[in-house]
Amino acid sequence: MSEPRNRVIPETTVARLAVYLRVLNGLAESGRTSVSSGELASAAGVNPAGLRKDLSYLGPCGVRGVGYAVPALRERLARALGVEQARSCVLVGMGNLGSALAGYAGFGSRGFSFVGLLDADPTRVGDVVGGTAVRPVDDLEDVVAAHGVTIAVVTTPAAVAQAVCDRLVAAGVRSIVNFAPVALVVPGGVDVRQVDLSVELQVLAFLDRQKGVDVQTEQVALP
Amino acid sequence: MSEPRNRVIPETTVARLAVYLRVLNGLAESGRTSVSSGELASAAGVNPAGLRKDLSYLGPCGVRGVGYAVPALRERLARALGVEQARSCVLVGMGNLGSALAGYAGFGSRGFSFVGLLDADPTRVGDVVGGTAVRPVDDLEDVVAAHGVTIAVVTTPAAVAQAVCDRLVAAGVRSIVNFAPVALVVPGGVDVRQVDLSVELQVLAFLDRQKGVDVQTEQVALP
DNA sequence: TCTTGTGAACTCGTTCACAGCA
DNA sequence: TGCTGTGAACGAGTTCACAAGA
Numbered sequence A, B: 001m002s003e004p005r006n007r008v009i010p011e012t013t014v015a016r017l018a019v020y021l022r023v024l025n026g027l028a029e030s031g032r033t034s035v036s037s038g039e040l041a042s043a044a045g046v047n048p049a050g051l052r053k054d055l056s057y058l059g060p061c062g063v064r065g066v067g068y069a070v071p072a073l074r075e076r077l078a079r080a081l082g083v084e085q086a087r088s089c090v091l092v093g094m095g096n097l098g099s100a101l102a103g104y105a106g107f108g109s110r111g112f113s114f115v116g117l118l119d120a121d122p123t124r125v126g127d128v129v130g131g132t133a134v135r136p137v138d139d140l141e142d143v144v145a146a147h148g149v150t151i152a153v154v155t156t157p158a159a160v161a162q163a164v165c166d167r168l169v170a171a172g173v174r175s176i177v178n179f180a181p182v183a184l185v186v187p188g189g190v191d192v193r194q195v196d197l198s199v200e201l202q203v204l205a206f207l208d209r210q211k212g213v214d215v216q217t218e219q220v221a222l223p
Numbered sequence C: 001t002c003t004t005g006t007g008a009a010c011t012c013g014t015t016c017a018c019a020g021c022a
Numbered sequence D: 001t002g003c004t005g006t007g008a009a010c011g012a013g014t015t016c017a018c019a020a021g022a
Helices: A011-029 A037-046 A046-055 A071-080 A096-103 A137-147 A158-173 A197-221 B011-029 B038-042 B048-056 B069-080 B098-104 B137-147 B158-171 B198-219
Strands: A087-092 A113-117 A132-134 A151-154 A175-178 A191-194 B087-092 B112-119 B132-138 B151-154 B174-177 B191-194
Touching: A011 A037, A011 A046, A011 A071, A011 B198, A037 A046, A071 B069, A071 B198, A087 A096, A087 A137, A087 A158, A087 B174, A096 A113, A096 B098, A113 A137, A113 B198, A132 A158, A132 B151, A151 A158, A151 B069, A151 B198, A158 A175, A191 B038, A191 B198, A197 B011, A197 B069, A197 B087, A197 B112, A197 B151, A197 B174, A197 B191, B011 B038, B011 B048, B011 B069, B087 B137, B087 B158, B098 B112, B112 B137, B112 B174, B112 B198, B132 B137, B158 B174
Parallel strands: A087 A113, A087 A151, A113 A132, A151 A175, A175 A191, B087 B112, B087 B151, B112 B132, B151 B174, B174 B191
Antiparallel strands: none
């Protein structure tokens, strides 16, 4: 059988599979029909052996001595990631970041559709972002129930993120991406992925400063 | 001495140190003067032992039997992360996401200042975001040189990200946070941190779907 | 006695090297 | 011959358990 094996797929691998799928979509658009692990790996910015190991979690999906068939692999990945049918999500907090995410066309093509954009600010309610009208946050429970939403994105101010999270969980949401800079407390069975944009910058600054120190040290060491 | 040891600090630890610092800032505002590893860990969403190990890279900074002094630890972390003096950054691509990042007040308080906001679209040039005026992307080299910028944020469309990256590197930038969904190719000595917002959502969707499957399986298994 | 600091064990993910097969 | 698929070696990071010390 070519069905996925009973192995559990590590989260790190799932994240990379999503990247491979994005690259394959680009290749398919260019009319490419076949690709090697080396080429795919360099386009995705990973090690070729690692890419093959990642794909091996889905069972054999290439041809030895040749490479991978682009359309077949694309379909295989899409199915493994569950991108075949669009998944309904809600987004709470239509500030700058929330608006950016809601307006990002990339989500639609990757199997996500925002069925609810919610904000507590009455002046924002009614705005149309990415084709969807912003609704008052009081509608949260209604929207989640009406569409059977299980995935939510939180882009509220930190101060209200936990309260919003509690309401989402109570309404039936089981998976949350949190952009607010606080650690959310959730009951078991609920997944939270914490994304802190300024941490990325801070890590980079740390590495950058180390480079600077190294350069200084070298300069001091030189005559 | 209480100076940092010569150990190399893992990137994963650096990222968490930034989170601890954020939590400490909140505690300091509340007037808290002392905190235990357990409390700090739960506020940051990590394991207490791991937190202590993270802090130990900076050398001993707590009091056994008591905990950590909030102001002292705050200063220690700020110094380790290099947040004392503001670092100059440029941001290229003032679309939705770029505007959101540029307008995010959190960066200022965390030691970053955007000295250049650049965009290729003439209709955006002149807009003021977060107190800084948007300039044409042609000014890239001038801005980088004038401020000695070594850190850049790329929020352009994917199609032009590599070209922008090449210009940044040629101008002297050594550290890049890339939000465009392509793997940037850079020479040695240049760090790139790739952030793909839709990958977060995709991983979450995968986990969410697995839960659904598990539930279904359970339901099938029930009488 | 309480909490920190840390070596040691362990788990997880990555890399390597080569067997397997068109 | 060439590239995939994968067990095995390796290394990084996390967790544990306890010694050290206020």
